[in-house]
Amino acid sequence: MIRLATRADLQAIDSLILNKAKAFRAAGKTQWEKYLEPSRTEFVRHDVTNGTVYVYEENGKIFGSVSLIPPTSWDHNLWDDAEVAVYVHRLVVDARMKGKRVGEQLMRHALTQTVGTIRLDCVATNTFLNRYYRQFGFAYVGERDGFSLFTKEG
Numbered sequence: 001m002i003r004l005a006t007r008a009d010l011q012a013i014d015s016l017i018l019n020k021a022k023a024f025r026a027a028g029k030t031q032w033e034k035y036l037e038p039s040r041t042e043f044v045r046h047d048v049t050n051g052t053v054y055v056y057e058e059n060g061k062i063f064g065s066v067s068l069i070p071p072t073s074w075d076h077n078l079w080d081d082a083e084v085a086v087y088v089h090r091l092v093v094d095a096r097m098k099g100k101r102v103g104e105q106l107m108r109h110a111l112t113q114t115v116g117t118i119r120l121d122c123v124a125t126n127t128f129l130n131r132y133y134r135q136f137g138f139a140y141v142g143e144r145d146g147f148s149l150f151t152k153e154g
Contacts, residue, residue: 002109005053005065012062013055014044016092023095031123046072047090054110056093056102064093066106068114078121078144085117085151107136114154121147 005013021035034040047053051069055062067089071082079085088110093102111118122129124143134140138150 001057002054002106003057005048005055007048009053009055009062009065010041010044010048013048013053013065013092014041016062016065016094017044017090019095020092031126043090051086052110052113054106054113056097056106063097064091064102064106066091066103066110068110068118075119078147078149079119085119086114086154088118088120104135111136111152111154116154118152118154120150122150124148 017032017035017040021032021040024030024032025036035043047067047069051067053065053067056064068086069089071079071085071087072089075082075085075087088107091103091106093106118138120133120138122133124130124146126148130140130148133150136152138152141149141151143149
């Protein structure tokens with residue numbers, strides 16, 4: 001079941017993000033390094049408090065989440081007109097759910113609940129994600145500081 005996250009979900013979402021960051025590091029990837037720091041909890045709290053966060057829940061356990069939030073300093077660094085959009089951040093799925101399309105379900109649900117311009121970015125060298133986001137109607141609009149930029153009208 002996909003639903004809006006509440007403050008009660010903060011710890012579960014935080015754990016998902018930490019576990020994914022650890023998996024990236026173990027695989028030799030540098031993306032999500034900042035989420036290995038305790039400050040990641042503040043990102044999660046910010047998302048739930050200031051944006052819209054959806055979680056994928058099964059049998060009372062959170063297995064995935066995605067954040068749709070107003071622009072952050074990160075977005076302002078990548079986009080010249082950051083204020084005109086909402087941003088997808090921290091799409092994360094528990095590794096045990098691999099192959100069950102949980103990420104796809106979360107993205108599709110979140111996008112149907114959003115109007116206006118939606119943007120996201122990913123590491124430019126991540127071939128999988130650069131293809132993945134296009135299936136949701138995101139258009140590639142360029143690269144900045146090593147990140148591919150995508151936009152979609154909601």
